[in-house]
Amino acid sequence: MLFCVRMDVSIPRDLDPAEREDTVARERAYSQELQRSGEWAHIWRIVGLYSNISIFDVDSNARLHEILSNLPLFPYMSIEVTALTEHPSAI
Numbered sequence: 001m002l003f004c005v006r007m008d009v010s011i012p013r014d015l016d017p018a019e020r021e022d023t024v025a026r027e028r029a030y031s032q033e034l035q036r037s038g039e040w041a042h043i044w045r046i047v048g049l050y051s052n053i054s055i056f057d058v059d060s061n062a063r064l065h066e067i068l069s070n071l072p073l074f075p076y077m078s079i080e081v082t083a084l085t086e087h088p089s090a091i
Ligand SMILES: O=C(O)C[C@H]1C=CC(=O)O1
Pocket: 007, 009, 027, 028, 029, 031, 050, 051, 052, 073
């Protein structure tokens, strides 16, 4: 199942810098592990924003929910999920 996911990140300015650095490093490692496994198929930066558009290829809605809710930056994100299916004109 393919999903397009937009993540907008908003880390509070008063978050302890060490905690910020640790959280971002854990997010990077978590994301790269899922990219290597193939479940996080694409990630693109949205120009000018601390946001990304990602494509996930997962077995179920529940698996996507598990992945997203375990993102280290999850508490500082708003997330929009769009389920995708094949376009009839796709070649
Ligand atoms: O930078 C972001 O867009 C947020 C997040 C998603 C993957 C990652 O490494 O950080």
